[in-house]
Amino acid sequence: MRGERLAPYVLVAPAILIIVALRLWPLALGVNFSFTGDGDRDGAVVGLDNYIDLFRDPLFQTALRNVGLLVLLLPIAVAIPGLLATFIYLRVPGHRFFRSVYFFPAVLSPVIVGAIFNLLLAFDGPLNAVLGTVGLGPVDWLGDPDVAMFAVVGVHIWATFGMALVVFLAGFATLDGALLDAARVDGASLPQVIWHVIIPGLSRTIQFVFVTTMIGMLTSMFGLLYVMTSGGPEGSTYLPEYFIWIQQGQMNRPALASAASTVLFVIMLVVGLLQLSLLRRAVKES
Template sequence: MPIGNAQPSVRPVQAGRGGGAAAGSSAHRGGARSRRAGGGSRAERLAPYVLVAPAALIIVVLRLYPLLLGVNFSFTGDGEQNGVAVGFDNYRELFEDSLFRTALGNVGLLVLLLPVAVAIPGLLATFIYLRVPGHRFYRSVYFFPAVLSPVIVGAIFNLLLAYDGPLNAVLGSVGVAPVDWLGDPDLAMFMVVGVHIWATFGMALVVFLAGFATLDSSLLDAARVDGASLPQVLWHVIIPSLARTIQFVFVTTMIGMLTSMFGLLFVMTSGGPEGSTYLPEYYIWIQQGQMNRPALASAASTILFVIMLVVGMLQIKLLERAGRDN
């Protein structure tokens, strides 16, 4: 009996020790797993920031920091006053300069012509998406001007639009008097803008075609079944469905018109006649490269940046409101 009584007293102790060890091991593994899970969740939260950090650093170093330096430099003087703070003197001088006021007026003209610059590639992309006869050929032809250098485009149209060029020869054959396309101050800016639209709408066309790839074709099928005309399909189906794409094209086209026309202006008109084709970017180049006035050029650059920022934000707001109304 003593032996029999001793045996049960030993087994619970051994079982307890074994259970305690198992429980401790299980608790240890659970704690390790929770720590790994916690570490994994922290890593997942930090991963996006780590991936974005190099691009953000490049933007800050190569974009934002030079921008801030340029803004600060615009409040200093040129020549003998180089590095000396002059307040808003550069900005006052800019708005007193008739050439700069002409450049700002031409910016207003670009804003007015912007819907045309966006509508042309939008309509052409619509016809290609609807597979009009020869759409594959048109798609390649429409994009071809986008690969040409602005200098080459400007030289080609200088020949075409010359006073004794082919265009006036054709007009003369039908009894129309020759027109000085690039020498008339009232026409020259329209010619340069038209050439720029022709040379660059291929990129916007590609963006529109990418937007059409996300369009729900069942909406078009439903519109056809209901007997909707092409203008009705455009206004009630395509434009609302491509609202984000249209916003993107509007903003990028506006930026391109304000900052990418220097080559055409330089080759086709050099700012003339009578300064009628000046744009802020051309004015900036003149002040920096020929007049050696970097502080004044920095002030003009700051104004151009503010114009692009304000116009871009207004475009986005107006397009969002139009999309909600549709």
């Protein structure tokens, strides 16, 4: 009988041990590590020196500026799948086909997506060839510091809008169809239906998509950056995650990288706490 009492602990032990040892413990280790030195000062406590270096580092400043850019572009990255999901929900001709085609890039690795767009966006590549025939361009999509970040974010949105679309459609499934029918009978136009019925009805889904899209932009663009621009040209496409990788792997400054990790974690925490509060509300409502 004693064995039976222990059983739940035996069942959870492997998972809990791994999560504690390789997720929670490294987090504490990393924060601690960010207050120690690199190179000659390895292991010595240096207070906030890494953080001071970090915020003076022009590449990290660019990374933070680019995070700001992502926040500005966030409404677009949410509105596009939201609008497309609305049309699919309203059964435009071919809606099933659109749904499965749009979702497809979302399952591809950022590496594959980045490699394909490396081909398409090359200076002597197909997109510029097409633009050339209509008398435009050529644009140095990945080589112009003013353009490259927009190109990479554009590719990221292309690759991930299907994910948000599917989440929106799951939200639509919970929407009261009678409300929509009533609005239609009353002769409401599409913008009116969206504004007065769909947005209020899907507020939880919309908030959720905002948070997950932001998290996706902060944590799943490494593959694209690595393949498409390697942070260039002139360091213009740095994001915190790429900065961490370079400082840890190439520059041999792990303590500085840890400080950048901690800053990224604080950004994520703000986003994550937002998500947790949404989750709690969702649990209460259901």
